[in-house]
Amino acid sequence: MKYDVNEQGFYGDFGGAFIPEMLYPNIQELKSSYREILNDDAFKKELSGLLENYVGRPTPLYFAKRLSEHYGTNIYLKREDLCHTGAHKINNTLGQVLLAQRLNKSRIIAETGAGQHGVATATACALMGLECIVYMGAKDIERQAPNVSRMKMLGAEVRPVHSGSKTLKDATNEAIRDWINNQDDTHYIIGSVVGPDPYPDLVTRLQAIISEEIKKQMDGLPTHVIACVGGGSNAIGAFYHFLEDETVKLIGVEAGGLGVKTDKSAATLALGSRGVLHASMSYLMQTSDGQVIEPHSISAGLDYPGIGPLHAHLHDCKRVLYSNVTDHEALEAANRLMQLEGIIPALETSHALAYLEKMTFNPTDKIVINLSGRGDKDMSTYINLAT
Amino acid sequence: MQTLKRVLETKKEGLLNIYCTAGYPELNDLPTIVNALHDAGVDMVEIGIPYSDPIADGETIQQSNAVALKNGITIDLIFEQLEKCNKDIPKIVMTYFNPVFKYGLEHFCEQCQKVGVDGLIIPDLPLDLYQSMYEKLFKKYRLSSIFLITPQTSTERLKYIDELSSTFIYAVSSSSTTGKISGINTSDRYLSGLKDLGLKHPILVGFNISTSKDLALVNQHAQGGIIGSAFIKHLRENRSLEEACHTFVRQMLKD
Numbered sequence A: 001m002k003y004d005v006n007e008q009g010f011y012g013d014f015g016g017a018f019i020p021e022m023l024y025p026n027i028q029e030l031k032s033s034y035r036e037i038l039n040d041d042a043f044k045k046e047l048s049g050l051l052e053n054y055v056g057r058p059t060p061l062y063f064a065k066r067l068s069e070h071y072g073t074n075i076y077l078k079r080e081d082l083c084h085t086g087a088h089k090i091n092n093t094l095g096q097v098l099l100a101q102r103l104n105k106s107r108i109i110a111e112t113g114a115g116q117h118g119v120a121t122a123t124a125c126a127l128m129g130l131e132c133i134v135y136m137g138a139k140d141i142e143r144q145a146p147n148v149s150r151m152k153m154l155g156a157e158v159r160p161v162h163s164g165s166k167t168l169k170d171a172t173n174e175a176i177r178d179w180i181n182n183q184d185d186t187h188y189i190i191g192s193v194v195g196p197d198p199y200p201d202l203v204t205r206l207q208a209i210i211s212e213e214i215k216k217q218m219d220g221l222p223t224h225v226i227a228c229v230g231g232g233s234n235a236i237g238a239f240y241h242f243l244e245d246e247t248v249k250l251i252g253v254e255a256g257g258l259g260v261k262t263d264k265s266a267a268t269l270a271l272g273s274r275g276v277l278h279a280s281m282s283y284l285m286q287t288s289d290g291q292v293i294e295p296h297s298i299s300a301g302l303d304y305p306g307i308g309p310l311h312a313h314l315h316d317c318k319r320v321l322y323s324n325v326t327d328h329e330a331l332e333a334a335n336r337l338m339q340l341e342g343i344i345p346a347l348e349t350s351h352a353l354a355y356l357e358k359m360t361f362n363p364t365d366k367i368v369i370n371l372s373g374r375g376d377k378d379m380s381t382y383i384n385l386a387t
Numbered sequence B: 001m002q003t004l005k006r007v008l009e010t011k012k013e014g015l016l017n018i019y020c021t022a023g024y025p026e027l028n029d030l031p032t033i034v035n036a037l038h039d040a041g042v043d044m045v046e047i048g049i050p051y052s053d054p055i056a057d058g059e060t061i062q063q064s065n066a067v068a069l070k071n072g073i074t075i076d077l078i079f080e081q082l083e084k085c086n087k088d089i090p091k092i093v094m095t096y097f098n099p100v101f102k103y104g105l106e107h108f109c110e111q112c113q114k115v116g117v118d119g120l121i122i123p124d125l126p127l128d129l130y131q132s133m134y135e136k137l138f139k140k141y142r143l144s145s146i147f148l149i150t151p152q153t154s155t156e157r158l159k160y161i162d163e164l165s166s167t168f169i170y171a172v173s174s175s176s177t178t179g180k181i182s183g184i185n186t187s188d189r190y191l192s193g194l195k196d197l198g199l200k201h202p203i204l205v206g207f208n209i210s211t212s213k214d215l216a217l218v219n220q221h222a223q224g225g226i227i228g229s230a231f232i233k234h235l236r237e238n239r240s241l242e243e244a245c246h247t248f249v250r251q252m253l254k255d
């Protein structure tokens, strides 16, 4: 596929493995084995069995009748929120836990922002009987409390991270440091299409099932596919099998925070420039001295100053349109979905929904929105704003 | 890189290289620290350009980076401060790839040469990228790229790193973040093995050296040692900078 990663681990100018020598053996081990493992029949059978019977895949592609009427078009929701654990993240963690077993790793580490990836990792580890440690920014521990409790119930250890902005970026730094210090027995399950090569490709492959299913579930091609973008895993999952169908408009929605003209935003492609964060070349929010800027978003899962390298590439070659919506617009969109469709979406997902307000429609359009997760974890935010 | 080369050629054992973070503890402390270390008999200094996300560093150096950034340190300010440092002591700049990339690699190298920097340690700069894109620049501005090796680095890769090196090779005492473990006794076998590798370039050992005993042990096997976290901690606990530099070096050289 023309947008796939090249032999050097790059998507155009983006990607690569900017890692210290201490991580070289681990990355090398992963790089030299992941494709073979992912393509192995026994692996594929085990993973697809779990996805079907444990996660509940395929997830429905639901025609949202009232939302469609509201906008005068046809809107379909890809129901990743109905996955076990409540978000698309489990597609990745189950695949990576099976991979870790084949690499003989007994200890799993992960970072998490919203806690969805942490919960999905803890779940997969409980299922396989593996030790699980999740790094989470202290600020996120506060604002996503239900997920912290869930991780602990599932047997994971949650380690608070107090450095930097105390959010996803810092949790990722800490997970990388853990991996440097525990190389032999540990596999790092990164939660999005970020990090050093081969992670962006590995996670892309595991999330691509979303668009594979959409393609089967739809009668013909959609006109648009819309997804929110933090690191970009649910978005690439929803886009992947449409990348070469150039008529399908693909739209990624970043978190605008209080607005891209304020200094409280997480819209990386609107505000960022080229650079290396978490070991891959992409766009990131940074000062003129290359210091990473602390982002802001109401949604912990989108509160990240970088973006996966494949998205940077798709942005530069204009295959995907990247936009952003504010905290406020996302909250309004969440309320709209609750009241028109009886679905409480995750705050992250609400950003994708909010983009509908910025579109003009044809009655014949077929718009797919990737409903990446459900809003259980965001109850306190929704309740506080409703009162 | 000539100053560094000269020191490596004239002093064949017991080299002491001390790391400090520019902008720490106070914004303009760098020249005072470098000059005091020189007076105290340190053979070379490693100057850290702070970065917001230092993934290879443990808590102590993470914290010194964060404090320095809060103090308002910038790359240009560091270049100005480097001009005020003693010219005779070899200077190695350590930082991460992103600040250098954002500053502009060529401009960065040019400035380094101008203020008398001998070499660069950029731990997250991939070897193949260095070779294909940046080696020419480093050569043009007479900067030595100093690469890390770990106990897990394969012999084949060691040879490749040796080929790409031009002054010394930085062997980390154990594959960890900086200052993670206290003491380096666990890496004795690794250290003794280094000598037998037959590499063209000398080796300095760093990470987790915190006492004069650690340093003495390293010196049995390598041309010298690099101390980072222990020195930063020492600075944190002592008021007068100059005195702190002198007492630290005295302590380290007593065995």
Ligand SMILES: Cc1ncc(COP(=O)(O)O)c(C=O)c1O
Pocket: A087, A088, A113, A114, A115, A116, A117, A191, A192, A193, A228, A229, A230, A231, A232, A233, A234, A235, A300, A301, A302, A346, A348, A349, A372, A373, A374
């Ligand atoms: C429901 C949901 N959607 C989206 C995201 C953003 O991540 P990504 O961009 O990798 O899909 C998260 C991350 O926590 C999430 O929980």
